Amino acid sequence: MAHILRTAPSMLLNIARPSVVPGSPAGGSPSTAGPVDPSLIEDLAAANRILADQGVLDGYGHVSLRYPGNPERYLMSRSLAPELVTVSDIMEYDLDSNPVDQRGRTMYLERFIHGEIYKARPEVNCVVHSHSPAVVPFGVSSVPLRALYHMSAFLTGGVPLFEIRNAGGMTDLLVRNPDLGRALAKTLADKPVALMRGHGNVVVGPDIQLAVYRAVYTEVNARLQVQAIMLGGSVTYLEPEEGVLAATNIAGTIGRPWELWKKKALRK
Numbered sequence: 001m002a003h004i005l006r007t008a009p010s011m012l013l014n015i016a017r018p019s020v021v022p023g024s025p026a027g028g029s030p031s032t033a034g035p036v037d038p039s040l041i042e043d044l045a046a047a048n049r050i051l052a053d054q055g056v057l058d059g060y061g062h063v064s065l066r067y068p069g070n071p072e073r074y075l076m077s078r079s080l081a082p083e084l085v086t087v088s089d090i091m092e093y094d095l096d097s098n099p100v101d102q103r104g105r106t107m108y109l110e111r112f113i114h115g116e117i118y119k120a121r122p123e124v125n126c127v128v129h130s131h132s133p134a135v136v137p138f139g140v141s142s143v144p145l146r147a148l149y150h151m152s153a154f155l156t157g158g159v160p161l162f163e164i165r166n167a168g169g170m171t172d173l174l175v176r177n178p179d180l181g182r183a184l185a186k187t188l189a190d191k192p193v194a195l196m197r198g199h200g201n202v203v204v205g206p207d208i209q210l211a212v213y214r215a216v217y218t219e220v221n222a223r224l225q226v227q228a229i230m231l232g233g234s235v236t237y238l239e240p241e242e243g244v245l246a247a248t249n250i251a252g253t254i255g256r257p258w259e260l261w262k263k264k265a266l267r268k
């Protein structure tokens with residue numbers, strides 16, 4: 001495949017060094033899925049910084065990318081504030097969220113969100129988990145988050161709510177084990193976004209640009225919806241048919257904001 005390098009770049013040493021022979025973990029670390037196009041690693045590092053720059057991620061939250069060429073692996077930063085992530089921080093995981101080559105690096109506690117969604121959603125190649133501030137109120141209110149303009153048309157299919165009490169009783173609200181990750185993936189079902197009560201949300205996409213775009217415009221829609229409600233009149237939301245038409249149109253243009261966001265975020 002074109003995106004897999006035939007010769008290992010030096011960057012590869014930062015993300016994957018086989019610690020056992022290829023095959024199952026069998027008590028050791030899982031084996032690496034092999035080299036990855038460095039530009040994809042750069043995009044993943046950029047996605048972290050874009051989402052921080054756009055106010056979706058702060059000191060917390062994470063974004064992952066399914067391993068190109070091996071659907072049983074994914075890539076994500078070591079535990080680090082997203083705005084600080086560079087290519088050398090990217091680690092490789094299997095879908096049980098075991099690290100391929102931990103080398104003492106601290107990992108995100110909630111990495112199970114990513115592994116379990118990748119297991120449940122074969123067409124998803126990028127997952128964003130954030131505490132996106134304008135979205136949080138919709139996870140604790142009876143007012144549902146709904147698409148009110150064309151840029152957030154992807155929300156017209158509905159936004160499910162993950163109630164962690166139903167899955168784990170009284171918790172610290174963090175998705176800190178595979179069972180909670182599976183329950184979240186089940187709530188998300190086939191949707192692009194799920195709210196997490198009292199916590200944040202999860203956004204998925206078929207590629208990194210679309211997932212980042214959706215995460216940004218979920219936050220923007222939440223902000224605009226509060227403003228529309230505060231005007232005091234009735235609010236007209238998008239109909240599902242409008243959502244499909246608008247989402248189709250916008251999917252072909254997201255390279256434009258991506259380049260802008262990336263330039264801005266990497267300039268910092």
Ligand SMILES: [Zn+2]
Nearest residue numbers: 110130199200
């Ligand atoms: Zn979280």
